Amino acid sequence: MGTRSRQVHLVDLTTIAGAGYSPTLGYLQAAAQAVPEVADRCTFTRHALLSRGSLFEQACEQVLAALDDPLVVAFTVYFWNRAKSVELARRVKLAWPNCRIVMGGNDVSYQQDALFAEAPWTDVLVHGDGEFRFVELLRALLDDRADLASVDGLSYWSGTGADRRLVTTKAADRITDLATVPSPISVYSDAELATTTLLVYETNRGCPYSCAFCYWGGATNSKVRQFPMERIAADLDRIIRLAGPHMMLALADANFGILPRDVEIAQLLVDTCRKYDKRVDFFVTWAKNCNKRIVQMAGLLRDGGLLAPVTLSAQSFSPTALELGNRSNIRPDHFRKLQSEFRDLGIPTYTDLIWGMPGETYASFLTGTEEVLSAGGAPIIFPLLLLNNTDYTREKFREEQKIVVRRLPVDVSDPELTGETVVSHATMTEEEWLRGLEFRFCLYLFQKSLLRCTLRLLNATSDVRVVDLCELLREFLFDRAPDPVAHAIAVNYRQSWQQPDRIDRRLIEDELAIEVGSGELYGRQETHYEALLHRLVRDAAALERFLEAAVAVLLRSLPEDARPDPTALRAALELDLAAGAVFRSMITGEAEQLDFRISAELMTLLRDAGDLPPDLSCPEGGEVTGRIGAAPLHLEDFQPSYSFSRFVVLVWRGLVSPLREAAVDWTASDAGSLAPA
Numbered sequence: 001m002g003t004r005s006r007q008v009h010l011v012d013l014t015t016i017a018g019a020g021y022s023p024t025l026g027y028l029q030a031a032a033q034a035v036p037e038v039a040d041r042c043t044f045t046r047h048a049l050l051s052r053g054s055l056f057e058q059a060c061e062q063v064l065a066a067l068d069d070p071l072v073v074a075f076t077v078y079f080w081n082r083a084k085s086v087e088l089a090r091r092v093k094l095a096w097p098n099c100r101i102v103m104g105g106n107d108v109s110y111q112q113d114a115l116f117a118e119a120p121w122t123d124v125l126v127h128g129d130g131e132f133r134f135v136e137l138l139r140a141l142l143d144d145r146a147d148l149a150s151v152d153g154l155s156y157w158s159g160t161g162a163d164r165r166l167v168t169t170k171a172a173d174r175i176t177d178l179a180t181v182p183s184p185i186s187v188y189s190d191a192e193l194a195t196t197t198l199l200v201y202e203t204n205r206g207c208p209y210s211c212a213f214c215y216w217g218g219a220t221n222s223k224v225r226q227f228p229m230e231r232i233a234a235d236l237d238r239i240i241r242l243a244g245p246h247m248m249l250a251l252a253d254a255n256f257g258i259l260p261r262d263v264e265i266a267q268l269l270v271d272t273c274r275k276y277d278k279r280v281d282f283f284v285t286w287a288k289n290c291n292k293r294i295v296q297m298a299g300l301l302r303d304g305g306l307l308a309p310v311t312l313s314a315q316s317f318s319p320t321a322l323e324l325g326n327r328s329n330i331r332p333d334h335f336r337k338l339q340s341e342f343r344d345l346g347i348p349t350y351t352d353l354i355w356g357m358p359g360e361t362y363a364s365f366l367t368g369t370e371e372v373l374s375a376g377g378a379p380i381i382f383p384l385l386l387l388n389n390t391d392y393t394r395e396k397f398r399e400e401q402k403i404v405v406r407r408l409p410v411d412v413s414d415p416e417l418t419g420e421t422v423v424s425h426a427t428m429t430e431e432e433w434l435r436g437l438e439f440r441f442c443l444y445l446f447q448k449s450l451l452r453c454t455l456r457l458l459n460a461t462s463d464v465r466v467v468d469l470c471e472l473l474r475e476f477l478f479d480r481a482p483d484p485v486a487h488a489i490a491v492n493y494r495q496s497w498q499q500p501d502r503i504d505r506r507l508i509e510d511e512l513a514i515e516v517g518s519g520e521l522y523g524r525q526e527t528h529y530e531a532l533l534h535r536l537v538r539d540a541a542a543l544e545r546f547l548e549a550a551v552a553v554l555l556r557s558l559p560e561d562a563r564p565d566p567t568a569l570r571a572a573l574e575l576d577l578a579a580g581a582v583f584r585s586m587i588t589g590e591a592e593q594l595d596f597r598i599s600a601e602l603m604t605l606l607r608d609a610g611d612l613p614p615d616l617s618c619p620e621g622g623e624v625t626g627r628i629g630a631a632p633l634h635l636e637d638f639q640p641s642y643s644f645s646r647f648v649v650l651v652w653r654g655l656v657s658p659l660r661e662a663a664v665d666w667t668a669s670d671a672g673s674l675a676p677a
Contacts, residue, residue, distance in 0.1 A: 005041060005042060005043050006041060006042050006043070006069075006070070006071035006072075006142065007042075007043055007045065007067065007068060007069065007070040007071060007072075008032070008042045008043065008044050008045070008070070008071055008072045008074070008138065009044075009045045009047060009063065009066065009067065009070055009072070009073045009074070010022075010025040010028055010029060010044065010045070010046045010047065010074050010076075011025075011047045011049075011063060011073060011074065011075045011076070011085070011088065012024060012025050012046075012047070012048045012049075012075075012076045012081075013049055013051040013056075013059060013075075013081040013084050013085055013088070014048055014049065014050055014051070014081070015050070015051075015052065015080055015081070015417060016050070016197060016198050017050055017052075017197065018050075018195070018196065018197030018198070018246075019048060019050070019196055019197050019198040020048050020192055020195060020196045020197075021048065021188060021192065021193065021196040021198065021199050021200070022046065022048040022076070023184045023200045023201070023202070023252070024076040024105070024130075024184075025046045025047075025048060025076065025184075026046075026183075026184025026185065026186075026187050026188060027130070027131050027181065027182075027184045028074065028130060028131060028134050029044045029046060029184075029187045030131075030181075030182035030183060030184055030186050030187050031131035031132060031134065031135050031181065031182055032044065032134065032135050032138055033182075033187065034182045035135055035139075037139070037142075038135060038138050038139060038142065041142050042071065042138065042142070044187075045066055046187075047059070047062065047063050047066070049062060049063070051081065051084050052416060053416070056084055059084075059088070060087075060088050060091055063088060063092070064091060064092065064095055067092065067095065067096055067099070069096065069098075069099075070092075070096055070099045071099070071100065071138075071141055071142070072099065072100045072102055072137075072138065072141065073089070073092045073096075073099055073100075073101055073102070074102040074103070074104070074134070075088070075089060075101075075102070075103045075104075075105075076104060076105040077103050077104065077105035077106075077107050077108045078105055078106055078107050079106075079107045079385070079387065079388075079418075079419050079420075080410075080417050080419075082107050082108070083418075085103070086118060086119045086122075089101045089103070089119060089121060089122060090119065090121050093121040100123040100124060100141060101119075101121055101122050101123045101124070102122075102123065102124045102125075102126060102134070102137065103115065103119075103122055103124070103125050103126070104125065104126035104127070104130045104133075104134075105130075106215050106387070106388070106389070107387075107388050108125060108388070109125075109126075109127045109128055109388075109389060110127055110128075110388075110389055111125075111388050111389070112125050112155035112166060112168055113166075116155070116157075116166055123156060123157060124137060124148070124154055124155070124156045125154065125155040125156070126153060126154060127153045127154070127155070127171070127172065128153055128171075128172060128174065129172070129174060129175045129205075131175070131181055132172075132175065133151065133152070133153045133154065133172055136151045136152075137151055137154065146158075148167075148169070149167065149169055150169075151169060152169050152170050152171065152172035152173070153169065153170075153171060153172030154168070154169050155167065155168040155169075175205075175225070176225060177225075178204075178205060178225050178226060178227045178228075179227070179228050179231075181227075183231055183235055185201075185235045185238060185239065190242055193238070193239060193242040193243075194242045194243070194244050195244060196244075196247060197244075197246055197247060197248065198247070198248050198250060199239055199243075199247060199248070199249055199250070200250045200252045201235065201236070201239065201249065201250070201251060201252060202227065202251075202252045202253060203226070203227055203232050203251065203253055203262075203265055204224050204225060204226045204227060204253050204259065205224070205225045206223055206224040206225050206254070207224070207254040207255060208223065208224060208255075208258075209255075209288060209327075209328075210326050210391075211315075211325055211326055211327050212324065212325045212326045212327070212390060212391035212392050212397075213315070213325055213354065213357065213384065213387070213390055213391075213392050214387070214390060215387045215388070215389050215390055224254075224255070224258065224259065226259070226261070229261065229264070229265075232265065232268070233268060236268060236269065236272050237272055237275075240269075240272045240273055240275075240276055240278050240280065241272075241276050241278075243276075243278055243280050246281075247280055247281070248280070248281040248282070248283055249280045249281065249282050249283070250282075250283040250284070251282075251283070251284040251285070252285075253284070253285065254285060255285070255286070255287035255288060256284045256285060256286050256287060256297075257286055257287040257290075257291070257293050257294040257297055258287040260293070262293070262297060263293060263296060263297055263300070266297040266300045266301055267300055269282070269301070269304070269306055270300055270301065270303070270304030270305075270306055271304075273304060273305070273306060274304065279305055279306070280306070282301070282306045282307075285311065286310055286311045286313070288313050289328070289330055290310070290312055290330060290334075290338050294310060295338075295341060295342070295345075298310050298342070298345070298347045299345060299347070302345070302346070302347055307347060307348070309347075309348040309349060309350055309653075309654075309655050310342060310347060310348070310349045310350075311349070311350060311351070311352060312330065312335060312338060312339065312342075312349050312350070312351045312377060313330075313351070313352050314329055314330060314335070314351050314352065314353060314368070314372070315327060315329070315352060315353060315354045315357065316329075316353065316354060316357050316360055316364075316365075316368055317329070317332070317364070317367065317368030317371050318357070318359060318360050318361070318364040318365070318367075318368060320359035320360075320364075320427075321357040321358065321359035321360040321364070322359075323359065324357070324358045324359040324401070325357055325358070325359070325392075326391065332371060335371070335375055335377075336375040339375040339376050339377050340375075340376070343376055343610055343614065344614070346614060348378075348654070348655050348656070349377060349378065349654075350377070350378045350379075350380050350653055350654040350655065351372045351377045351378065351379050351380065352380055352382065353365075353368060353369060353372070353379050353380065353381045353382070354381075354382055354383075354384050355381050355382065355383055355384065355433070355436045355437070355440065356383055356384035356421075356422045356423075356425070356428060356433055356436070357384055358392070358397075358401040358403065358422075358425045358426065358427070359401075359427055360427060360428060361427045361428065361432075362428065362432045362435065362436060365436055366439070366465075366467040366468070366471070367467075369381070369443070369467050370465045370466060370467045373447070373466045373467070374465075374466070376608075376609050376610045377654075378448070378653070378654020378655070379443070379654070380652075380653055380654060381436075381440040381443070383408075383410070383421050383422070383433075383437065384421065384422040385410065385419040385420060385421055385422070386403070386405055386419075386420040386421075386422060387419075400426075401425045401426050402424070402425055402426040403422055403424075403425045404422070404423055404424040404425065404430070405420045405421060405422055405423065406420075406421055406423050407419070407420055407421070408421040408423075408497070408500060409500050411525060411526060412493065412496035412497055412500060412503060412528065413503075413508075413524065413525065413526060413527035413528065415500050415501075415503065434494065434497055434498065435474075437494075437497055438474050438478055438493075438494060439467075439470060439471060439474050441474075441477075441490070441493055441528070441529060442470050442471075442473045442474040442477055443467075443470050444526070444529050444652050445477070445529060445532060445533065446470060446473050446550070447466060447470055448651055448652060448654060448657075449533055449579070449583070449648075449651055449652075449658070450533070450536065450537075450543075450547060450576060450579070450580060451473075451547060451550065451551070451576050452576060452579065452611050452657065452658075452659075453572040453573075453575040453576050453579075453606055453611055453659070454547075454551060454554075454569070454572045454573050454576050455469050455470070456572070456605060456606060456609050456611060457564050457568060457569065457572040457602065457605065458554060458558070458564065458569075460564075460605055461562065461563070461564040462558050462562035462563070462564075463562070464557075464558065464562070469554055472553055472554055472557055473550055473553070473554070475553075476549075476550055476553045477490050478490050478491065478494060481546075482545070482546060482549050483535065483536070483542065483546055485507075485511065485535050486532055486535050486536060486546070488504075488507060489507060489508070489511070489528055489531050489532045489535065490528075490532060492504045492507060492508075492528065493528040493529075496528070507531070508527050508528065508531045511531040511534055511535050512527070512530065512531055512534055512645075524645055524649075525649050525652070526649070526652055529648070529652060530644075530645060530648045530649075533583065533648055534587065534644065536580075537580045537581075537583040537584045537587070538584060538587055538588075540577070540580070540581070540584070540592075543577065543580045544577055547573060547576060547577065547580075548573070551569070551573060568598075568599060568601075568602055571596065571597060571598040571599070571602060572598075572602065572606075574594075574596040574597075575596055575598065575606070575626075575659060577594070578594045578596055578626070578659060578662070579657075579658035579659050579662070581594050582658040582659070582661075582662050583644070583647070583648075583658060586643070586644035586647050587644050593627065594627065595625065595626070595627050596625065596626050596627075597623055597624070597625045597626075598623065598624050598626070599622075599623055599624075600618040600620060600621065600622045600623065600624065603616055603618060603624050604617075604618075610657065610660065611657055611659060611660065612659055612660060613659075613660055614660075
């Protein structure tokens, strides 16, 4: 009579709708099934479940209903799912007291004291690379070994009653030969791969950098280890062959482009997509210090229709903040050169900045943001989260830098996705932290969306920095915006960062015509920004009045001799109003016909800054007329019926500019015909 097969359940509570694929669960199951003595005695069930709002209760019901005297229920834990994973684990333990609750993942590795205090129903914590540790753990449990001391890289409860104590075994060696780790793709069926909305894939592991704010390298500072190219080619062939029309392929390498063979991988992606006539959304984290190899790879991906915007990662331009963050940054002159090079190639870029790094001041933060803007870049600003196992979390560092944190939503639109957010430190007060978030909001609203051309002109004629102009607009928006609903949305954004429970969901949902409580806001980003933009652009006359009031505030701050020619200023404002019409077309599904006229000088300024299409040119002294006609946007994905929300997010991320993407009929007047640049 054979041995009874034992249930092993693997759980990943996700935040992405439709993401039925979990690489972590795939790795654990594939590693276990590669060992016959484990595979023959266990049955594996994966649960990659969306757990937002009321869906958490559904996820709990699904997992609990699948259990029948399970040997193990194992959870992969990140900061975004920790609370819910811990709660589901508690319910599992209540239902099946003899089941072993196992946890692992970035947020809980090496955090045994905190985790077992928070969740004493946890039986085992697996540290670091989990695949082989998990296999050894299953072997021990299948053999009824009460003492797990022989398994490296674990923390667990030993003994019972008064003798119960927490034991941590010696650290496990890092997996050096990744060829020994089975592919997570192997345990997924064709149907599962075809229907997932997100597939995360690694071609290597490790990060050679040791940034103090990042778990990826800060906690490991490890040599980059590579999976075999033959396996990568086979996996990508299967993934792309089966990919559904809405799948995003996210490459989970810490520094894509750091290895010479990454060029080969980029070409492999392009060739495989052509082979199967597929076009997948592609996301990648580029190497921290951009190089010629990345320029080459970005060109390959662009030509193959797979271009993932290039990250010119900076995080900060403050020498003090960079030193404290153990971050070696891209040189400003090289940064400008790369921005120009990518712009000439038509390759979009964005630059990550972190607001709140120790050593950063409000003044240095504005200076760093201006560095990105003056180079023609698109800054994306994030508040600083303290991630477990990073140098920033060390007690001595936190005391020296006087770091104060509060548990807050990463995005105030999403109260469920919370983290330990730095709200003050030795060089930043909490009032300044909040001011920086307000500034970020205004940067997205005005510089990226509504007054892009006007701000560029004012900066060029007055030498006043764009960030200082945005500071004036911050005061205008939050203190005296003429539109009462727009002002209410802005004020609620501020209030929500101070007290997350003060978010006025009805205000946002009413503006976006979403049923209150429907859950449609889940998965949307920066919804205060989206709602405010929606409010301002949906009425052309109201938008013009609002922007004229904003421009008047800016002009009053400038000496008369620093103000631009009124004709040029009006032309820039008309371009911004045309951009508003592009946003409006996303709401109404109808195109608008708008005419505008600008000088060759203004056109050149805006073109070179990336605000207008790069192939525009006009003889010196001439004028250019433009008309937004029947098709508001020329890119295949951006049709009039295209989601307003999605387009807003793309603009927020700096990946598109309304007038650069708009289908505008450009013609030259007074000085010959318009020619390509």
